[in-house]
Amino acid sequence: MKTTELPFPTSVTLTQNNQARMTINLNTADTLLYIDSLLPNQSYKFTATATKNNQQLTTNEVLATTLDTTSHNFTWQTFTFGQHSSSVLYDVAIINENNIWAVGEIYMNDSLGQPDPIAYNAVHWDGSEWKVKKIDVHFRGSLITPPLEGVFAFSSTDIWFVGSLPIHGDGTNWVMYDLRTTVDPNLSLSKAWGTSSSNIYFVGRNGSIAHYQNGIWKKIESGTTSIINDIWGIVTENNEAIAYCPVSSFWIPGDKKLLSIKGNSVDSIPWTFNRLLYSVWTPSERVIYICGGGIFERRNNQWKEINITSVAVNRVRGNYLNDIFVAGDFGFVAHFNGLTWKIEEYDFNSGFGGLSVMENLTAVVGQR
Known part of the structure; x- marks a missing residue:
């Protein structure tokens, strides 16, 4: 709400569908109003009324339509990889329905049917089948197949892997x-x-943050030596990129915090729970989702816990506020449709740590 004519402080009444909704005490000319009780797929009319010099002033009517809920109905397919030892996939990126990359450690047999001790480090979906891959790179004079932990893709020809160091291809x-x-x-x-590949961040162990921008690599000081488990960000209405990073370790005592990165500067967002933080996802500056030792939502600068499971939740991703997925230990997968949460899977023989969502397609990866 913006005003140029009222003295401060002043009292304003917000009207919703011709009924008084709330009274607000304004102290500034620009105020963000937050209403969290609106129903999905509904149209609302808002006006605001204030008094100046014994004269009632009313704003123009503002029309708003809320998002509809998305469907909880999904068809899941399961694919398994590996022929010996213990294979695992750590991360996944959907480019489109005919191009999906997942990374991890996949142990296959060689051409003689014997166990190959060097793991394949990726699998790729081409629209008809999955193929195991060895992503080989030159490193200090040798050709190696590095273990891969992360993948982030901008297009079919612009893909980043992370295997302790960044890989682009x-x-x-x-x-x-x-x-x-x-x-x-x-x-x-x-x-x-x-x-873009001209502005990309990388995070990891020992508080590591690296930034690649316009051909230049920089280390960013994170202020922590704990593990930075994930990174996700947005581009604001002012065309400013903000990245969020959850920090904590199950094995090593240390920080439990949420970092925010703007440019090459790091700040932290208050975290009020003594819980582990494994993953972050956000569609806007106003809403942030965290998972780890639970599922948490931050709106209007306030955190609340979403109590739908007691297992560790390792990854959160979504399309928008009415289409969010979480995945975790014991095969836990759940979906939020804008109104309700529904548990989609609960397989005690599986554990999921990677998740990607694009439009009507969701990919979840882990170990079984």
Whole structure:
């Protein structure tokens, strides 16, 4: 709400569908109003009324229609990979329905039927079948198949993998950036997020944050030595990129916090729970979802817990506020449709740690 004519402080009455909804005490000329009780797929009319010099002033009527709920009805397909040892997938990225990459450790037999001790590090969906892949890169004079933990893709020919160090490629050819030689010897990275391949962030162990912008690599000081487990961000209405990073470790005592990155500066967002933070997703500055030792939502600068499971929840991703998925231990997968949460899977023989959502397609990866 913006005003140019009222003295401060002043009292304003907000009317919703011709009924008084709330009275607000204004102290500034620009105020954000937050209403959390509106129903899905409904139209509302709002006006605001105030008094100045014994004269009633009323704003123009504002019309708003809320988002509809999305469907809880899904058809799931299960694919398994690996022929020996214990295979696992850590992360997944959907480019489109005919192009999906997942990364991890996949143990296959060689051409003689014997166990190959060198794990394949990726699987790729081409629209008709999954194929296991070895993403090989040159590293300090040797051709290696590095373990991969993260994947983030902008297009079919613009893909980033993370295997302690960043790897960029076009789907066929790959280049590893040896940041431990060129930037900092202690960097150890596992996940990525960015707005383009000219502005992308990488996070990981020991509080590691690296930023690649317009051909230049930089280390960003995070203020923590704990594990940064995930990264996700948005581009604001002012065309400013903000990335959020959950910090905590199950194995090592240390920080439990949520970092925010703008440019090359790091700040933290107040975290009021003594719970682990494993993943973050956000569609806007006003709403943030965290999962780890539970599921948490931040609206209007206030956190609340969403109590739908007691298992560890390892990843959260979504399309928008009415289409959000979470996945975790014991095969836990749940969906929020804008009004209700529904548990989609609960397989005690599985554990999920990677999740990608794009329009009507969702991919969940882990270990079984």
